[in-house]
Amino acid sequence: MIFEWVAKLMGPSPDYPEFWRDYLLSFDEASKKKTPIEKVCFVVLDTETTGLDIKKDRILSIGAVKVQNWQIDLSQRLDCYVQQSYSPVRETVAVHGILPGANGNGVDEIEAVKHFVEYCHNSVLVGHHVAFDITMINQVLKGMIGQKLANKRLDTATLASRVSEKKAYEQPGTFGLDTLCKLYNVPMSDRHTAAGDAFITAMLLMKLLARLKKRGVRTLGGLLNGPSFS
Amino acid sequence: MENTIPRRVYDFLKEFPPFNLLSPDMLMRISERVLVQYRQPDEVIFQQGDAPGSHIYIVREGAVHLLLEQNGQPVLVEQCDEGDVFGIRPLLASESYALTAQVVEESLIYAIDVKGFREALENNPKVAFYLARTYAAGVGKKYRRESKSMLFLDQDKSMEAGFPLVEIQSLEKSKDPVTCLPDTLIREAAGIMSRHHVGSVIVVNKERQPVGIVTDKDLRAKVATGLVSLDKPVTEIMSSPVITVGPNITVADVQIEMVKNRINHLCITEDGTDGTSVMGVLSEHDLMVVQGNNPALLIREVRRCRDGKALRHIRERAEGLLKKYIYQEVAIAFIATVMSEINDELISQTIRLCQEEMDKEGHERPGAEFCWIALGSEGRQEQLLRTDQDNALIFEDVPEEEYKPTKDYFLRLAEKVTRMLNDVGYEYCPGDMMASNPSWCLSLEEWKGQFSKWIFEPSPKAVMFCTIFFDYRPIFGKKELSFQLTEHIFKIIEGQEIFLGFLAKDALQNPPPLTFFRNFVVENSGEHKHEFDIKARAMMPLADAARVLILDAKVGKINNTFRRFEKLAELEPANQELYELAADAYEILMRYRALQGLRNKDSGRFFNPSELSKMERVNLRNCFQPIKELQSLLSTRYQLAYLR
Numbered sequence: 001m002i003f004e005w006v007a008k009l010m011g012p013s014p015d016y017p018e019f020w021r022d023y024l025l026s027f028d029e030a031s032k033k034k035t036p037i038e039k040v041c042f043v044v045l046d047t048e049t050t051g052l053d054i055k056k057d058r059i060l061s062i063g064a065v066k067v068q069n070w071q072i073d074l075s076q077r078l079d080c081y082v083q084q085s086y087s088p089v090r091e092t093v094a095v096h097g098i099l100p101g102a103n104g105n106g107v108d109e110i111e112a113v114k115h116f117v118e119y120c121h122n123s124v125l126v127g128h129h130v131a132f133d134i135t136m137i138n139q140v141l142k143g144m145i146g147q148k149l150a151n152k153r154l155d156t157a158t159l160a161s162r163v164s165e166k167k168a169y170e171q172p173g174t175f176g177l178d179t180l181c182k183l184y185n186v187p188m189s190d191r192h193t194a195a196g197d198a199f200i201t202a203m204l205l206m207k208l209l210a211r212l213k214k215r216g217v218r219t220l221g222g223l224l225n226g227p228s229f230s
Numbered sequence: 231m232e233n234t235i236p237r238r239v240y241d242f243l244k245e246f247p248p249f250n251l252l253s254p255d256m257l258m259r260i261s262e263r264v265l266v267q268y269r270q271p272d273e274v275i276f277q278q279g280d281a282p283g284s285h286i287y288i289v290r291e292g293a294v295h296l297l298l299e300q301n302g303q304p305v306l307v308e309q310c311d312e313g314d315v316f317g318i319r320p321l322l323a324s325e326s327y328a329l330t331a332q333v334v335e336e337s338l339i340y341a342i343d344v345k346g347f348r349e350a351l352e353n354n355p356k357v358a359f360y361l362a363r364t365y366a367a368g369v370g371k372k373y374r375r376e377s378k379s380m381l382f383l384d385q386d387k388s389m390e391a392g393f394p395l396v397e398i399q400s401l402e403k404s405k406d407p408v409t410c411l412p413d414t415l416i417r418e419a420a421g422i423m424s425r426h427h428v429g430s431v432i433v434v435n436k437e438r439q440p441v442g443i444v445t446d447k448d449l450r451a452k453v454a455t456g457l458v459s460l461d462k463p464v465t466e467i468m469s470s471p472v473i474t475v476g477p478n479i480t481v482a483d484v485q486i487e488m489v490k491n492r493i494n495h496l497c498i499t500e501d502g503t504d505g506t507s508v509m510g511v512l513s514e515h516d517l518m519v520v521q522g523n524n525p526a527l528l529i530r531e532v533r534r535c536r537d538g539k540a541l542r543h544i545r546e547r548a549e550g551l552l553k554k555y556i557y558q559e560v561a562i563a564f565i566a567t568v569m570s571e572i573n574d575e576l577i578s579q580t581i582r583l584c585q586e587e588m589d590k591e592g593h594e595r596p597g598a599e600f601c602w603i604a605l606g607s608e609g610r611q612e613q614l615l616r617t618d619q620d621n622a623l624i625f626e627d628v629p630e631e632e633y634k635p636t637k638d639y640f641l642r643l644a645e646k647v648t649r650m651l652n653d654v655g656y657e658y659c660p661g662d663m664m665a666s667n668p669s670w671c672l673s674l675e676e677w678k679g680q681f682s683k684w685i686f687e688p689s690p691k692a693v694m695f696c697t698i699f700f701d702y703r704p705i706f707g708k709k710e711l712s713f714q715l716t717e718h719i720f721k722i723i724e725g726q727e728i729f730l731g732f733l734a735k736d737a738l739q740n741p742p743p744l745t746f747f748r749n750f751v752v753e754n755s756g757e758h759k760h761e762f763d764i765k766a767r768a769m770m771p772l773a774d775a776a777r778v779l780i781l782d783a784k785v786g787k788i789n790n791t792f793r794r795f796e797k798l799a800e801l802e803p804a805n806q807e808l809y810e811l812a813a814d815a816y817e818i819l820m821r822y823r824a825l826q827g828l829r830n831k832d833s834g835r836f837f838n839p840s841e842l843s844k845m846e847r848v849n850l851r852n853c854f855q856p857i858k859e860l861q862s863l864l865s866t867r868y869q870l871a872y873l874r
Contacts, residue, residue: 063234071341072266074239079232187291187338189241195234199266203338206268210336 019114020145026121027150033221037209040220042067042154043123044202045078045116046194047133054135058082059109062116062137063195065202066123070210072202078119079195081106113140117149124220125153128177128201154223156180156201159208180204236261239340242290246313247848248357249288256350265341266290275317275331275339282320282327285341289314292337296329304330308750309760311840320344321351407497407510409434412441416453416467417460419444427534430495430511433468438507440497442468447494469493476502477509525551525568532575536583538653541576545616545655548572549828552614556824562817565824566790570611576654577602577621577647578706584646588639596636598626598673601704601711602647605663609701610773610789612820615827615834619648619656620698623665624711627675641671663698674711678718685722688732696733700777703789716786723781727868730782734868737774738861743767743854750839750851761836764823768854772816775860778868792816808859815853822850 016024045064051057064078083106107115116137127133130153138148157175164174181188181200184207188200209223217223240261243249249257265285269275269292276283278299287294289310296316297304307329310316319327321344351357409432410419419431423446433442444464452458452467473487474497487496495513500506528548535541548569555565581602589595606620607613623644628636644665652658665671672680681699684692700719704712723729743751743762751767752760769791776794783801788794795813799806827834829841839847 065235070268074236074261074266075263077235079234081232185291185336187242189238193234195232196238199235199238203266203268206338207336210268210270 016145016147019118020147023117023121024150033219033224035220036218037213037220037223038069040068041123042126042202042205043120043151044126044198044205045120045130045133046127046197046201047136048192048194049136052132054132054139057136059112059136059140061106061194062112063193063198064116064119065195065198067126067202067205070206072199072206077195077199078116080112080115082109082112083107109140110144113137113144117141120149120151123151125149125151126156126201126205127153128156128197128204130155152220152224154205156204156208159205159212159223163208163211177201177204184208233258233262236264239264239266242313243288243340246288246315248315251357252350252354256353260342260346260350263343263346265343267339267341269294269333269337269339271333271335273333275333276327278327278330280327283317284320284344285317286315286321286344286347287317287331288340288342289316290338290340292333292339293335294337294339295332295334297332298329306752306754309334309752309839314840321347407432407508409438409508410464411436412463412465414464415460416444416449416458416462416464419464420449420453420460423449427536429513431464432472432497432508432511433464433470434508440472440474440499440504440508442470443472443495443497443511444468445495471504472497474499474502474504475512476500525572528572529575532572532579535579538580538650541579541650541654544572545576549615552824553828556821556828562821563790563792565614566611566820569614570608573608573613574604574705577604577651580650580654581643581647581706584643584650587646588643593639593642596625596628596632596639598628598632598636599708599711600625600640601707601709602665603702603712604705605698605702607701609703610791611703612773612791614820614824616655616657617833618659619651620659620663621648621665621705622663622670622699622702623672624677624715625671625673626708626711627673633673637668637671637673641666641668644671674714677715681715681719682722685719685726685729688729690732690736693732693736697736697774697777700781701773701789713786720784720786723784730778731868733774733778733781734864737771737778737864740766740771740774743771743857750847752839753836758836760838762839763836764819764826765835768850768857769816769819769823771857771861772812772819775812775864776816778864792820805863808856808863811856812860815856818849818853822846 043064043066045062047062048060049057050060059082061082062078062080065072065074066076106112125134134149134153141147141149156177157180160175160180177197177200178188180186181204184204186200186203186207189196212223236258240258243261244254244257249260252260275287275294278297289312291312294310294314294316295306296308296310298307299305308314308316310331317327317331408422408426408428408430410422412433412435414422414433423429423431423444430443430445432440433444435441442465444467448467448469453460458466473491473493473495475487477498477500488494495511497504497508498510498512499508525548528544528551532541532544535544552565552569555568585595601624603609603622603624604620605622607617608620623640625636625640648658648664648666658664663670684696684699702712702715750762752762772795773791776791776798779798780788780794783798785794785797785801788797792813795809795816799809799813802809823834825834826837826841830837842850
């Protein structure tokens, strides 16, 4: 990636805030394609937002856990509620149950994204339809410092379609998080909190990784390069 | 930082001991530090002999086997499923692992830092006590009374299944209402009632719609007093109209109707009006039986049964009673007594009915009297649920020339009885230990000879028979015959140490329920793979031990295993504690088996340990402790080392 190469060559710009300089520096030891799956640090994340419009909608919470060497250490988790003055759209409240007044002890959006950046550093970002979550975070970063996340990323929906060797569009509805959790015996409790979904997705990730590994996918490169069906 | 994820872990952990014993704060702190591990089949989490690790484990999803390596062979000791804690040794002692934990199904496992948990132990003696009691070898002696009731802590769940007030519908459906047409003469109606052993007859029109009812009270008040002639039609004395109710009525409704109308009988019709046909009749007496709680009534009802179907119905109601008792934690000794009273009465009535049938068929009753004896668990008064029939017949000695016709008669009778018992719901004994088998339908003299042979020439097969036959108990007929047999046995057993040795050795044959560090042994293969055999592994060793010891002590007429142990505790003060533990354990096991049988609608013999609640598992485990101690007592007392 050009970005990484430039970053390495030049070093992070001194104009960046400290958290972002640290973030960029962390890529010095970023996972290489040859890194075995066990060694890779995956940050599995989920966000809850006021809606699906990346331009207008806002982040309500960010949740994430780390998966490394087939385990999730709960003491290393991110569970951040955002204090939004924004008034939510009714249907969204129905889905995740977060009301504007309910985030009394939340942080502001910029703070939340900063926490996330400090948390994930150079890890591989994973989520269920993770592109959306990353875009939402990037929107904030863009407004803040004109930057965006540079991490490698994996989508559990894509991994699942690789595992099942079916194209997602051939089996509509098959790759929803609920369906996959039932299929792979991932214990679900209340869905639809960012942290809760991140946790569930992380358990699903381990099960999917194990299946891909059995098929000979042993390295990060193999995961990233695999055929994408989504 | 919010706690959404640890909260989920918390919600899971709080369902299982020892975590349910922790304070919410403490459990939350532990939940925040849990490692969620993904494990693949065949993966070894720790190996027997490994140095203690830093975590204890609980299965969140999937399955892990705990294996004990013996002579290089791994033996399955326990299967851990959802909610099972394992690898707890590092917490208790700095000893190496005594087992190997191997994943059998793809699993998610919560690993809990020992450091965090030690803290909990120090602050919470209950947890420390629980762990010590459950997992440490040899500490399990003090489980006694206090844990007895804990076995059924989760009974509320079962109670929800509930005892609906409405048992009536099923009750009445199986009972064809006795009816007659309006032009029936009173004389005939009275005959119908006495033939059917009922107190009322419903008068119906041609569409079977009820037009009136004649009860025994009507007969007494109007006919017996001479007010009405026996040769008048029933319409002269019947009460009309009949109070009708629908089939889905509750006991409370019935009571209200009866009180409101000052009547003792209600007629059930298809839609609850007298415009539809009769389905049944409900008397106050029926109501009392339904409200039940009254085994005496049930027993009295047995005598009114005229066929296997009716008897079967009583047996089913008895099962309802059993269920209620079990869930209400009524003392097992009482339940066992009540249930065997009912069983005995059912068997006796069956024999009576079969005798009558023989009479009708023209088989003359022989001069010799007989005694029907129950063997096995029914003999021990331990048959709570319906299990197979095990029975035999002793008849009085007769002159040689009468032997054959006498035996033929009893064999024929036994055949009828066993067939009817099968209809009632006591299945045939697969091993043919039944009175219908010519080998087990013998004269007293022959029985004496048979027992002498078993005792003087002990062989594994003889011992096998003894374990079944020695628990015999007279049920019906001339009980004196069975007492004479018992006397004979005690007389000849004097000085037969070798025989007792054989019997004791047999008592050690059953596979142990637990390994030395107290985990369930499940079946490794076959139809009941992964299931626990509570009969063979836990109950029989106790019953067998009790039998040898009580025979040795020459105490007759006590057949019940826990009563035998109670008696032994009296006789041998030195082993009082062990015998009392054994008696308690046996009661718990009986209760447990009944509960499991009611849950699974079977004999309760096999079940998957994962079906148990954590508490049940732990407490069951605890009551296995006396088995091992009893077996070593037998081993020493009968010097079995050299017999082996």
